[in-house]
Amino acid sequence: xxxxxxxxxxxxxxxxxxxxxxxxxxxxxxxxxxxxxxxxxxxxxxxxxxxxxxxxxxxxxxxxxxxxxxxxxxxxxxxxxxxxxxxxxxxxxxxxxxxxxxxxxxxxxxxxxxxxxxxxxxxxxxxxxxxxxxxxxxxxxxxxxxxxxxxxxxxxxxxxxxxxxxxxxxxxxxxxxxxxxxxxxxxxxxxxxxxxxxxxxxxxxxxxxxx
Ligand SMILES: [Mg+2]
Numbered sequence: 001x002x003x004x005x006x007x008x009x010x011x012x013x014x015x016x017x018x019x020x021x022x023x024x025x026x027x028x029x030x031x032x033x034x035x036x037x038x039x040x041x042x043x044x045x046x047x048x049x050x051x052x053x054x055x056x057x058x059x060x061x062x063x064x065x066x067x068x069x070x071x072x073x074x075x076x077x078x079x080x081x082x083x084x085x086x087x088x089x090x091x092x093x094x095x096x097x098x099x100x101x102x103x104x105x106x107x108x109x110x111x112x113x114x115x116x117x118x119x120x121x122x123x124x125x126x127x128x129x130x131x132x133x134x135x136x137x138x139x140x141x142x143x144x145x146x147x148x149x150x151x152x153x154x155x156x157x158x159x160x161x162x163x164x165x166x167x168x169x170x171x172x173x174x175x176x177x178x179x180x181x182x183x184x185x186x187x188x189x190x191x192x193x194x195x196x197x198x199x200x201x202x203x204x205x206x207x208x209x210x211x
Pocket of ligand 1: 007008009010011044045163164165185
């Protein structure tokens with residue numbers, strides 16, 4: 001049995017617009033300024049608490065918690081429709097299913113956000129054997145907890161982690177899993193290389209050479 005863990009945002013799904021709209025509406029409701037999609041593109045991938053600290057640096061913990069909650073509510077309430085599947089995502093999921101891979105998502109989104117974003121992007125949940133969100137573990141990426149939880153579920157260490165950010169690479173390293181970095185997110189090849197993933201690919205279709 002081989003197991004692969006996929007990151008969600010900017011790996012399987014382009015969710016920048018969906019997240020930006022949901023965060024902006026939450027920020028605006030506290031009189032805070034909107035962020036551009038370009039800004040958000042560079043900030044996704046990190047733990048949510050860290051992200052919200054960047055979006056609302058001067059707000060109290062209570063307001064920060066509320067922004068997180070509102071973002072989730074607005075995303076599920078309609079903005080999830082802005083999510084789009086990334087190139088070759090369906091193709092590679094079908095390919096891995098045929099090869100009998102177990103497929104998991106390990107994401108710093110909540111499990112419910114994973115559901116709605118997959119739905120918005122038109123990717124069926126049936127491709128996945130397991131979904132692990134940030135609310136399923138104590139510590140999200142760059143900690144290895146999400147990947148370790150997948151290992152616990154299957155009673156075998158995952159074979160590969162696929163992700164677009166330095167947080168995915170760091171988590172994969174700590175979990176001692178082979179890492180495939182993909183340059184469909186904010187981080188360019190040169191920057192990803194510094195974190196020493198095992199492979200770097202330009203899009204998911206290239207996974208066929210490795211998996
Ligand atoms: Mg990502």
